[in-house]
Amino acid sequence: MSDIEYQIEYQIQRSVDGGDFEEIGFGSSGEWGDVDQAMHMAASAVQSREWETEQGQPSPEEVDR
Secondary structure (H helix, E strand, O other): OOOOOEOOEEEEEEOOOOOOOEEEEEEEOOOEOOHHHHHHHHHHHHHOOOOEOOOOOOOHHHHOO
16 A cells, blocks of 8 residues: 655735735645645644745735734
8 A cells, every 4th residue: 555645735815905816925734644634734834824925925924914
């Protein structure tokens, strides 16, 4: 039997004043043994504002201001 791992990749987008949605961050759950674990870790990272950003995107701390 082979080892199976799962990873959830996500993208955070927002719309300001009804405009188009634009990417403000992204991330990954890491590798986990089942889908539920991967989803939990992805959700936890988003809720904790631990996603990655690129130049020009607001920091996770700025998003809630």
